Amino acid sequence: MMAAASTVFIAPPVEREKPTGAARGRWFGLRRGPLPGFGLTFGLTLLWLGLIVLLPLAALALRPWTLGIEGVFRSLSEPRVLAALRLSFVSALLAAALNVPLGLLLAWVLVRERFPGRRLLDAAVDLPFALPTAVAGLALTALYAPNGWLGAPLAALGWQVAYTPWGIGIAMMFVGLPFIVRSVEPVLRDFPRDAEEVAATLGATAAQTMWRVVLPALRPALLAGFTMAFARAVGEYGSIIFIAGNRPMVSEIAPLLIVIRLEQFDYAGASAVGLAMLVLAFAILLALNLLQRRAG
Amino acid sequence: MSVVVEHLHRRFGMAAALHDVALVVERGEFVALLGPSGSGKTTLLRILAGLDRADAGTVRIDGQDMTDVPARGRRIGFVFQHYALFRHMSVFENVAFGLRVRPRPPAEAEISRRVMALLERVQIADLAKRRPDQISGGQRQRAALARALAIEPKLLLLDEPFGALDAEVRKGLRRWLRDLHRELGLTSIFVTHDQEEAMELADRVAVMRAGRIAQYDTPEVLMESPADSFIAGFLGETSRLQAEWDGARLHFTASPLPPLSAPSLRRHPGRPGAAWAFVRPHDWAVEAAGEEGNAVLRARHPVAQGIRLELALGGEVVEAELPTTSLQPGDRCQLRVLAARAYEAG
Numbered sequence: 001m002m003a004a005a006s007t008v009f010i011a012p013p014v015e016r017e018k019p020t021g022a023a024r025g026r027w028f029g030l031r032r033g034p035l036p037g038f039g040l041t042f043g044l045t046l047l048w049l050g051l052i053v054l055l056p057l058a059a060l061a062l063r064p065w066t067l068g069i070e071g072v073f074r075s076l077s078e079p080r081v082l083a084a085l086r087l088s089f090v091s092a093l094l095a096a097a098l099n100v101p102l103g104l105l106l107a108w109v110l111v112r113e114r115f116p117g118r119r120l121l122d123a124a125v126d127l128p129f130a131l132p133t134a135v136a137g138l139a140l141t142a143l144y145a146p147n148g149w150l151g152a153p154l155a156a157l158g159w160q161v162a163y164t165p166w167g168i169g170i171a172m173m174f175v176g177l178p179f180i181v182r183s184v185e186p187v188l189r190d191f192p193r194d195a196e197e198v199a200a201t202l203g204a205t206a207a208q209t210m211w212r213v214v215l216p217a218l219r220p221a222l223l224a225g226f227t228m229a230f231a232r233a234v235g236e237y238g239s240i241i242f243i244a245g246n247r248p249m250v251s252e253i254a255p256l257l258i259v260i261r262l263e264q265f266d267y268a269g270a271s272a273v274g275l276a277m278l279v280l281a282f283a284i285l286l287a288l289n290l291l292q293r294r295a296g
Numbered sequence: 297m298s299v300v301v302e303h304l305h306r307r308f309g310m311a312a313a314l315h316d317v318a319l320v321v322e323r324g325e326f327v328a329l330l331g332p333s334g335s336g337k338t339t340l341l342r343i344l345a346g347l348d349r350a351d352a353g354t355v356r357i358d359g360q361d362m363t364d365v366p367a368r369g370r371r372i373g374f375v376f377q378h379y380a381l382f383r384h385m386s387v388f389e390n391v392a393f394g395l396r397v398r399p400r401p402p403a404e405a406e407i408s409r410r411v412m413a414l415l416e417r418v419q420i421a422d423l424a425k426r427r428p429d430q431i432s433g434g435q436r437q438r439a440a441l442a443r444a445l446a447i448e449p450k451l452l453l454l455d456e457p458f459g460a461l462d463a464e465v466r467k468g469l470r471r472w473l474r475d476l477h478r479e480l481g482l483t484s485i486f487v488t489h490d491q492e493e494a495m496e497l498a499d500r501v502a503v504m505r506a507g508r509i510a511q512y513d514t515p516e517v518l519m520e521s522p523a524d525s526f527i528a529g530f531l532g533e534t535s536r537l538q539a540e541w542d543g544a545r546l547h548f549t550a551s552p553l554p555p556l557s558a559p560s561l562r563r564h565p566g567r568p569g570a571a572w573a574f575v576r577p578h579d580w581a582v583e584a585a586g587e588e589g590n591a592v593l594r595a596r597h598p599v600a601q602g603i604r605l606e607l608a609l610g611g612e613v614v615e616a617e618l619p620t621t622s623l624q625p626g627d628r629c630q631l632r633v634l635a636a637r638a639y640e641a642g
Contacts, residue, residue, distance in 0.1 A: 192378075192380060194376045194378070194380035195380050195382060195383075197347050197367070197374075197376075197380070198374060198376060198380040198443075199382075199393070199397075200346075200347070200366070200367040200368045201345055201346075201347070201367050201368070201370070201372060201373070201374040201444075202368075202393055202394035202397060202443065202444075202446070202447055203368045203369075203371070203394055203397050203398060203447060204368060204393070204397040205368065205397070208397045212393070212396075212397070213382055216384045216385075217382075217383065217384055219384075
């Protein structure tokens, strides 16, 4: 390398640095990490996952078939069920999507700006995590009811929020926001300032820097936050039922429908709706995960 | 492409990062800003690029006052110490960035042609499709340079361009960068704390200390006549000894050495009093001696031109270089200063 460097004056050799992987054994064709105990930890993980997640889900997946295949489809194709499923999933997706720009803005302010009360705001972001959802639901309802602080002026404009799908969306955004903020925040904090500066020296405007440099770097975190916010919103129950008004076909969410069926001792019908939610949610989460993998 | 800096001041809180800095860089020059960390060299570079603002003073480029020109309007290439490559983009896209963000970007074929020409130029054309984390440090440095050159800069600024590279890569890249600078007819300013690097690459070196430019000269002048004791100590591998100047002779006050008369001094203080003497490794005479010798050899190791000796002299350790010697560690010897530079202490 020295000899080459001195003979080829303008062209020092193109150096290649390859990580030299330590010799590692293989176990069932899996690459083993440097720490021992793979068998034990993997076994415990499977057992745990089986008991806590898979077993209840399997029960849920099996229960509705006591109605027979036809019974399940009849139970699910009721207009009221279809309306509730559509309402739940569409509002959850919309709420999560609206939360993305809002959460990004909030994370940006928390990471990049220094202002009095920043720590308070930072702590407040987590409140939707900590608050009992029923409390949040009551507070939101009081606020957006036609005689509430926000509900009254909005009602005067002809826009009723509480007891309509709008209210559902607001409750879903409330519970989902922290997921976006908390997933974007660490990535933004680690994002090197000099990448923005170099973009400026190359002639980029602030908007071009944001669009071409910052946002692509945050995309995996935004997608992860979106996924979690969506998952939370779709399963949310407590904070929504107070503000939703729960009118069948209009503002009745799928989880509420499950509870209603349970109260009527229609266990198989309840688990049929549960299964439908499970399948839909799993399909959407899987798709989002694949997207994440491609983005990351 | 000339740069004229006058009366530049910059404070960060209470600390002055730059104090009354003046600098003139002529068209085509390669200038080094050399100094210890915290001396303000990177701050000066950032102000030139428009990434930081001066509190007072002016920067003129080709006669134009740059105070109100934002970084993106300056067309100054800036290479960051850690390259600041866009991690989510390929090497090709990194280099193309400066072309794509233009108000009227060139056609895709033209972008491709120019990016590939630049990558050829910096010899990483085969890595165009790689991501920055898939290439080595030296290759990243080249990619960052190609990206900066893509905007056809009037001025190229480099912050510690070789700081993050290992010694061998660094040496090769240094020569390559100097040749590139000449071939492209660039005007370049780079920041370094490595004096060898500054001396090897630069046409002129600005030595910075505590926010001021202590001396701005060619490497030859800097090495031959450092302006003050800080620069004399910072440049070259010198040993620093306490001394006293009486107007005719330099007495070493803390070391058992015979005094030096004026002709042996390459420089002497203006007025009598406490002084610092700087002695380069070649300027020592070392002779084997018995028990009466004034120094003890602590260690020896071979260097390119001979043997480097580490000697205990009184309470101090000094370094000397000889073409050859039979002295072994632990041996006593007699040390004499052949030549030195002396500056007023303080």
